[in-house]
Amino acid sequence: MGDTVMGGGKKPGEVFLTGKDLCREFGTGKNKTVAVNKVNFAFRRGEIISIVGESGSGKTTLAKMVLGLLSPTAGEIIFEGKKRDISSQSKRRLYWQNIQAIFQDPFSTYNIFNKVDEVLMDCIRLQNGRLQGGGALSKKEKFERMKDACRFVNLKFEELSNKYPFELSGGQMQRLMIARIFMLKPKLLIADEPTSMIDACSRATILDMLLKLRDEVDMTIVFITHDIGLAYYISDTVYIMEHGVIVEQGTADEAILHPKSDYTKRLLGDVPKIYEPWDFTKAG
Ligand SMILES: Nc1ncnc2c1ncn2[C@@H]1O[C@H](COP(=O)(O)OP(=O)(O)O)[C@@H](O)[C@H]1O
Ligand SMILES: [Mg+2]
Numbered sequence: 354m355g356d357t358v359m360g361g362g363k364k365p366g367e368v369f370l371t372g373k374d375l376c377r378e379f380g381t382g383k384n385k386t387v388a389v390n391k392v393n394f395a396f397r398r399g400e401i402i403s404i405v406g407e408s409g410s411g412k413t414t415l416a417k418m419v420l421g422l423l424s425p426t427a428g429e430i431i432f433e434g435k436k437r438d439i440s441s442q443s444k445r446r447l448y449w450q451n452i453q454a455i456f457q458d459p460f461s462t463y464n465i466f467n468k469v470d471e472v473l474m475d476c477i478r479l480q481n482g483r484l485q486g487g488g489a490l491s492k493k494e495k496f497e498r499m500k501d502a503c504r505f506v507n508l509k510f511e512e513l514s515n516k517y518p519f520e521l522s523g524g525q526m527q528r529l530m531i532a533r534i535f536m537l538k539p540k541l542l543i544a545d546e547p548t549s550m551i552d553a554c555s556r557a558t559i560l561d562m563l564l565k566l567r568d569e570v571d572m573t574i575v576f577i578t579h580d581i582g583l584a585y586y587i588s589d590t591v592y593i594m595e596h597g598v599i600v601e602q603g604t605a606d607e608a609i610l611h612p613k614s615d616y617t618k619r620l621l622g623d624v625p626k627i628y629e630p631w632d633f634t635k636a637g
Contacts, residue, residue: 366398369573370419370541375428377414388414390597391428396541396573401564403576403584403605405620406594412577415594416543419575420454421445450479453539457546459526463518469529470514473499476536502532506562524555531562538570545577560587581620585609593617 377389389411396402404412417423419430421439430437432448439445456462463472477495490498496510503510506528518526527547534542544563548556564587566572578584584591584605591608593601593616600614612618 366400368395368397369433370396371431372415372419373429373431375415375418375425375430377411377418377423378426387597389418389425392594392597392599394592394599394602396575397590398540398573399567399571400590401567401574401576401588402590402592403578403588404592404594405578405581405584407579407620410594411597412594413545414597416454416545416575416577419541420452420543421448449539450537451540452543453534453537453541454543454545455527455530455534455547457549459523459530459547460518462530463526465518467518468514469516469518469521470499470510472518472529472533473502473536476502476533480536480538498536502536505535505565506532507558508532522555523551524558527551527555527559528562531559531566534566534572535570539572541573541575542566543575543577546579547576549578563587581609581617581623593620 372392372394375389375392376387379386379388392411392415394402404415406412414423418425421437432451437448439448467475474495477490477498481490499514500510503513508525508528513521513525513529518529521529530547542563547563548559551559560583563574563576567574576584576587581593588605591601591603591605592599593608593612593614595614595616601608601612601617608617609621612621
C-alpha cells in the first residue's frame with residue numbers, strides 16, 4: 354500500500370546507510386536515560402522512511418546520531434559501504450553534503466539576521482564548492498537557481514528575497530527550508546516533525562513538497578512523526594519506536610496494517626477511523 358498511495362513513485366534502490374546496534378545514553382547513575390537502545394536500520398535510495406513514536410521515544414536522538422550531531426555511545430553507522438568517519442571538520446562537511454535535515458522549528462535552525470536571498474545564496478556557495486572546476490556562475494545564473502528553488506516550493510522569490518526569517522510565516526519558513534534542500538540535493542533528508550508547528554493547511558502543502566522532492570530529485574527521506582496515520586500515508590518503510598527501541602519495522606503495509614507489537618496496535622487504536630478505508634486487505 355505504501356507504494357501505491359504514493360502514486361507510482363520510483364522503486365527504492367540499494368541500501369546506502371545502515372545503523373548497527375546504535376545506542377545513546379544521557380547522564381549517569383540513577384540519572385541515566387537510555388534514549389536509543391540497540392537500534393538497527395537500513396535506508397535505501399529514493400525511499401521514504403517514517404520513524405514513528407510518542408514524545409520521548411528517542412526519535413530526535415536517533416536523527417541527531419544519523420546526522421552526526423550527537424555521537425553514539427555504542428554501535429556504528431555505515432555510509433556507502435564504509436564505517437562513517439566524521440572525525441575532522443572537513444570530513445563532517447563532506448558528510449553533510451550528503452545528509453541534511455529540516456527540523457520542527459524552522460526558525461531555530463537559521464540565523465535570523467540572514468535575509469531570504471542570503472539563505473539561498475549560501476546554498477549556491479555550498480553547491481559550488483562541490484562542483485570541482487565547474488567554474489563560477491554568473492549573477493544571472495545564481496538568481497535563476499534561487500528563483501527556480503522558490504518556484505519548486507511555490508514561493509515568489511521577488512516578494513521574499515529582501516525579507517528576514519521573522520517576517521515569514523511558519524509555513525513559508527518551512528517551505529524556504531525545503532527550497533534549500535532542493536538546491537543542495539543531499540542523498541538523505543531527515544525531516545524531524547517538520548509539520549508539527551504549522552497550521553493544517555500548510556501541513557498538507559509541506560507533505561506534498563516532500564513527496565515531490567523524492568520523486569523529482571530521487572532523495573531518500575526519513576520522516577519523523579508521532580502520527581502513525583500520516584506515516585502510513587507517505588512511507589514505503591516504517592519503523593516504530595518505543596522507549597528507545599524499534600518495536601516494529603517493515604513496509605507501511607506490514608507494520609501498520611498487520612502490526613505484530615502491542616505498542617503499534619495501541620498507537621493505531623488512537624488513530625481516527627479515517628485511516629481504515631485504506632485497508633482493502635482486511636475485508637472478508
Ligand atoms: N541532551 C539530552 N540530555 C539528557 N537527556 C536527553 C537529551 N536529549 C534527549 N534526552 C532524553 O532522551 C529521551 C529521548 O528524547 P528524544 O530523542 O528527544 O525523543 P523524541 O524526539 O522521540 O521526543 C527522552 O527521555 C529525553 O528526555
Ligand atoms: Mg523529537
